[in-house]
Amino acid sequence: MLLAIDVGNTNIVLGLFDGEELSASWRIKTDARTTADEMILTFRGLLAGEREIDGIALCSTVPAVLHEMRVMFERYFADTPTVIVEPGTKTGVPVLTDNPKEVGADRIVNTIAAHHQYGGPCIVVDFGTSTNLDVVSAKGEFLGGALAPGIEISIEALASRAAQLRKVELVRPRSVIGKNTVEALQSGALYGFAGQVDGLVDRIVDELGEVTAVVATGGLAPIVVQESQTITHYDPELTLTGLRLVFEKNVDRS
Numbered sequence: 350m351l352l353a354i355d356v357g358n359t360n361i362v363l364g365l366f367d368g369e370e371l372s373a374s375w376r377i378k379t380d381a382r383t384t385a386d387e388m389i390l391t392f393r394g395l396l397a398g399e400r401e402i403d404g405i406a407l408c409s410t411v412p413a414v415l416h417e418m419r420v421m422f423e424r425y426f427a428d429t430p431t432v433i434v435e436p437g438t439k440t441g442v443p444v445l446t447d448n449p450k451e452v453g454a455d456r457i458v459n460t461i462a463a464h465h466q467y468g469g470p471c472i473v474v475d476f477g478t479s480t481n482l483d484v485v486s487a488k489g490e491f492l493g494g495a496l497a498p499g500i501e502i503s504i505e506a507l508a509s510r511a512a513q514l515r516k517v518e519l520v521r522p523r524s525v526i527g528k529n530t531v532e533a534l535q536s537g538a539l540y541g542f543a544g545q546v547d548g549l550v551d552r553i554v555d556e557l558g559e560v561t562a563v564v565a566t567g568g569l570a571p572i573v574v575q576e577s578q579t580i581t582h583y584d585p586e587l588t589l590t591g592l593r594l595v596f597e598k599n600v601d602r603s
Contacts (some may be wrong), residue, residue: 350367350399350403350404351405352396352402352404353365353366354406354407354408354409354592355458355588355592356410356411356414356457357407357410357455357477359501360377360378360379361379361414362588362589363376363377364589365399367400371589374586374589377391377395377570379414380414384417385417385425389425392421402426403429404429404431404432405422405429405430405596406592407431408454408588409454419555432596432599432600434457434458434508434592436450439598440458441598442457442461442490443491444491445487445491445492446492453481456483456527457589457591459473459483459588460491462584462590463485463562465487466564467562467564467582468487469485469488469561470484470485470486472485472564473485474563474567474568475565475566476499476567476570476573476596479496480494480496480497480542480545480546481495481496482496482546484555495508497549500538500542500573501519501569503538503542504516507534517531520535520572521535521576522535525540539573539576543573546580563581564582564584565580565582570583571583
């Protein structure tokens with residue numbers, strides 16, 4: 350069984366692959382203070398009753414967590430083939446940006462998965478701590494993209510800076526025209542971010558040409574997908590699939 354681990358700023362997503370099939374997945378909160386010994390207790394609890402792990406693939410956008418993950422792998426998975434996606438890791442994705450080393454590992458992993466699943470050119474919209482729009486060429490190259498503040502960050506910032514406003518549950522309000530403060534905030538967040546994504550996608554398409562797919566992923570994607578006019582696919586396991594593909598490029602388990 351391959352254990353794929355996607356460490357984001359807000360959540361850590363784990364997936365267990367039996368061959369190409371994702372047999373189980375979990376989402377836990379990211380805490381940069383967690384130690385390797387604490388991590389292994391959590392992992393053992395989640396993996397209890399599962400078959401033996403014979404491979405690990407990891408990408409991380411949180412350096413402190415990545416460090417503790419390395420310690421955990423060395424201490425508790427020393428004999429398990431492990432691939433950490435970082436500069437120098439074989440991914441098969443040419444990164445056509447000014448400074449390829451500054452591109453987050455999760456964006457590269459999403460690129461390989463999106464091209465594998467949907468062909469190209471395509472656009473990946475990853476709704477997480479930030480909202481990332483990543484552009485994949487017809488050849489599977491990472492062309493660059495756009496980064497915007499994430500939905501939760503934006504709402505938290507608004508609530509912290511405006512004395513009469515507060516955080517609200519991100520659900521569809523009764524109408525776009527909110528009849529109270531909560532509904533007005535929900536309308537601005539939901540329809541505002543859907544419009545932001547649609548506007549950016551339209552501009553990317555104007556510059557790039559037609560795309561085969563606009564793929565949404567990330568923990569907050571379900572909130573926006575149904576309101577967007579440009580998103581064509583929702584793939585919650587896109588990053589995990591990309592990790593599996595990167596692992597297969599680097600480890601021969603035949």
